[in-house]
Amino acid sequence: MTSNSDNSMDEKPYKTTLTRRESLKWLGLLSAAVAVPAVISLSGGKTVAETGKAHWPKLSLPQVTGKGYGKDPNLIVPPEAPWPLTLEQQELNTIAVLSDIIVPREGNVPSASEVKVPDVVNEWVSAPYARQQADRLEVLSLVVWLEDEAKLRYDAGFRAITNMERLSIIDDIAYKKAYYTEEYSKPAEAFSRLRSLVLSAFFCTSEGTKDIGYMGNVPIAGDYPGPTKEAMQHLNGLLDQLGLSLSIA
């Protein structure tokens, strides 16, 4: 909670005295917390009982109406806009902010938004296929949750707060420990899904492909050269370490 509020008690109570639960109620978020089950089962086998500290939006999204690209699309010139894009500008802005938190610029390597990753996310969540529609609900719920959480903590929307403030929220949902907390398990799962999507989209760009070190997709004249000397030296070291030796028929 921030303590910089100068609002009168008439409009909003003195916030530092509020528990998180009371703030959630005040903001009307708790009533929307229906998506959090009473007991959340986690992959590690642990469970968290709900005590009303969590909020998670229950979105009812309109069905996407676009069609898929069908069973015989042109593979040489792939469709550039296979279905209508569905993200609103504000949502796209949040995705761009998140994309650059997930993949920031590193020296000469561009950030995710610099190589148009948010467009790929938009295409992905707008696609009329089951997997993508499930992701759409996750991603848009996360966008709403971040907005709510930012208001709760900083009295302003996620895009309006400082980068430090944003990271203080992301730090609570970006690490595995978050899966085991009641407040953050849902946004953490959604963030994890978006993280994979953003990272994939980034590595799929020419710049990202170079960054991860993929060196294929180039024609080779003559025989396949096989591993480099350096790669073989590494392998031989590993074999020694594991007590193994090579022999191929």
Place this chain on the structure above:
Amino acid sequence: MNDFDYEVIVVGSGAGGAMAAYTLTKKGHKVLMLEAGRDYDPKKESPMFKRNGEAPLMGAGNVDKDFGFYDATVDGGWTVPNEPYTKAEGTEFYWWRARMLGGRTNHWGRYSLRFSEHDFKGKSRDGLGADWPIEYKDIASWYDKTEEIVGICGVNTGLDDMPDASEGILQPPPKPRVPELLVAAAAKKLGIPAVPMRRAVLTRAKDQRAACFYATPCGHGCSIGAAFQTTTSLIPMAKKTGRLQVVTDAMVKEVNVDDRGKVTAVTYIDKKTKEAHTLQARVIILAASACESARILLNSKSERHPNGLANSSGQVGRNLMDSTGVNLGAMIPGLQGRPKYNEDGHTANHLFIPWWGHKMQEKGELDFPRGYHFEIGSGFHQPGAGVSGDLDGYGKSLKDIAKRAYGSYVGLSLRGEMLPNEHSYMEIDEEVKDAWGIPVAKFHWKWSEHELKQVEHGLNTAKAILEAMGAKFTDSLPKAEDAISKGGEIIHEVGSTRMGDSPEDSVTNQWGQTWDCENLFVMDAGVFASNPHKNCTLTIMTLAMRNSSWLAEQLKQGVL
């Protein structure tokens, strides 16, 4: 067609149909080929050098393109528009089809392993399933001839599971990659050999086809013809004789007979006009795929053949088999952050693990009767819609996790032999018709203890190999019945019109000639009497070449 005086109609343009057409046209016979899908030209349509990032959804698969955007399959996959199939209650079965010239040879894995002497005579050895009416030595020279035309890279290993090709047949295999060498070293410690895979990919130019340039997954189709598909080889070569004509969008509905029950013609639906056409022919060869050919036969009912054509044995649709499949993978710590290089190679296994257990089975040391092999999944793949690694956090530390994990996962995929059983078969669903008015196939499926025990053995062996490579497993292995692939999922369905020594319990003789109708042949995987763990396409082509050569001799002698 009016002025094209063909003798033989071939239904299907995939591995069996194209080889039959090629063989017959080369021997001077005129052939009309019917293909249910559209015309397809890999030279113009293969997405060579395309990056996943250029495709919708980063190339990820979905109901439209099950194996990813760039997969060569046209109008097919696990579902085909307007052509449903049904499953009995409690049955899980997947039927992969393609509706395109060349059929499934446009996207297949190209693994080309000869069946061995064990494979043809399994029943003689362990009393299970059925023997083939031929043995390895009957077919060895036909493997040579087929491999010569198809172009197979690999080596003679001398292993009992991998019969040698004759001198000069095989092309050199590509060098193994680092993770494959590590698998080989780990397997060796357990007394298990790993050897170069045999694959229908040219490493030396042949005919009009170029040698592999080691880029672009073969499953996308190969515009240079290095990866074998009938559309860049057998079909154009047969057309060049002037004795092959092809009709596409021709969905065969039934085989017609005269009053005496003799086969006279086929009836197909032109998918563009929805009109039915009947074409007479002296000989008809079904090579529409194991289940599609069986469907045609079962739908060809007449007074003389009330249970469907060539089905006096009641075996049409029975003995349906797929390969068993299970995958076990792990991150190999020692491969994390390893030096990068181009690992595309011919885009599939350079090394694999053939079945090493024939001797153990002879001695009764194993609790399952038939073998399997392991394919190796590994490498620095082109990025796509998924990132490996134990991802956590964000920013540079996150990227570093992904970059270190890149190329550090190794998976072992078991592909094993299934035995036929009475619960696994297909029939016609009289309640459901496709858009062309043709009653559809209905599948029944169950694995038996033989397959489950084999898969259990495979999971334990894969774990031992991966552990020898440094992998750590914290979870226990899944149960075989949970981990085994669903029926049809490995896309090796065979046996539905099996060959045999007797009309009592088989549909065709060793030549693929149906016992009931002398001028009706089956030349797809339906004729397999068993389903060895080795991928079926090479043997489909080899049998089609052998059997259409025999057919040509019969035509020449006026027997047919």
